[in-house]
Amino acid sequence: MSKQNVYDNDAFFENFQSSRNNDVNFNDCIETPILFGMLPDLHGKTILDIGCGMGQHAKRYSDMGADSVLGIDISAKMLEYAKEHSSGSNILYRQMAMEEIDTIDKTFDLVTSSLVFDYVEDFAGLMRKIHNLMKKDAEFVFSMSHPIVTAWDGVYDRYTRTETGERLYANLRNYCKEGLRKVDWVVNGYECYHRTISSLINGLISAGFVIEECQEAHLSDEMRAQYPALFGGTIHRPEFIFFRCRKNNLQNQ
Ligand SMILES: C[S@@+](CC[C@H](N)C(=O)[O-])C[C@H]1O[C@@H](n2cnc3c(N)ncnc32)[C@H](O)[C@@H]1O
Numbered sequence: 001m002s003k004q005n006v007y008d009n010d011a012f013f014e015n016f017q018s019s020r021n022n023d024v025n026f027n028d029c030i031e032t033p034i035l036f037g038m039l040p041d042l043h044g045k046t047i048l049d050i051g052c053g054m055g056q057h058a059k060r061y062s063d064m065g066a067d068s069v070l071g072i073d074i075s076a077k078m079l080e081y082a083k084e085h086s087s088g089s090n091i092l093y094r095q096m097a098m099e100e101i102d103t104i105d106k107t108f109d110l111v112t113s114s115l116v117f118d119y120v121e122d123f124a125g126l127m128r129k130i131h132n133l134m135k136k137d138a139e140f141v142f143s144m145s146h147p148i149v150t151a152w153d154g155v156y157d158r159y160t161r162t163e164t165g166e167r168l169y170a171n172l173r174n175y176c177k178e179g180l181r182k183v184d185w186v187v188n189g190y191e192c193y194h195r196t197i198s199s200l201i202n203g204l205i206s207a208g209f210v211i212e213e214c215q216e217a218h219l220s221d222e223m224r225a226q227y228p229a230l231f232g233g234t235i236h237r238p239e240f241i242f243f244r245c246r247k248n249n250l251q252n253q
Pocket residue numbers: 003004005007027050051052053054055056057072073074075078096097098099113114115116119
């Protein structure tokens with residue numbers, strides 16, 4: 001099974017780091033507020049953050065009263081940044097592919113992940129591994145790119161535009177064709193996996209999760225008006241999808 005590690009590519013890492021550190025970016029303006037709004041009270045919780053990246057979430061979990069946070073990521077560069085800028089006495093960072101989390105020998109009260117599962121080929125298999133790492137009644141909150149975003153295959157134009165280049169609407173083709181998408185985005189041959197919404201839901205259910213909440217990212221009209229170049233396209237489609245799930249304890253009895 002192939003595992004891309006594009007965040008260790010210098011150009012990709014620098015692009016991500018500079019946009020993530022910019023005050024106005026997709027993560028901080030759209031993704032993070034929704035994800036954090038779906039989290040339970042973190043006091044005393046043991047947390048696993050899959051694809052922790054530069055560690056911003058792990059650091060916030062620690063500040064919000066978590067007992068301990070384990071952040072795992074495949075990228076050495078991301079973890080180096082996390083250790084330098086997002087450290088804490090109860091935060092541990094480990095270089096590990098999410099496909100290998102079944103080697104972790106402890107269980108958690110909460111598992112989170114932000115914008116990482118686009119990169120896993122076997123989504124349903126990963127959901128089973130996560131379910132096995134969770135304590136009784138534990139929760140699982142995650143975001144990923146919305147399937148109508150990942151459907152893009154790099155061949156058709158993403159938007160139909162006016163003559164002056166403004167986005168009229170997002171184009172959608174091949175939504176039902178699941179699998180690898182290899183497109184030129186920041187680097188040539190950027191890879192992610194496209195799945196339909198039903199595949200995500202069925203992957204969660206078959207792993208034994210109870211889905212308690214689902215959200216699709218949306219942004220206020222004010223933010224769109226203020227930053228049209230960055231957020232102008234977000235009225236056409238939700239950029240991200242979010243799930244809050246609970247371990248189905250009956251399954252392991
Ligand atoms: C969009 S970034 C998100 C980082 C962080 N969660 C955040 O919200 O800022 C995606 C992260 O997933 C990591 N990643 C990609 N493939 C992975 C894999 N197979 N196993 C573990 N981490 C992976 C990347 O290295 C990167 O840090």
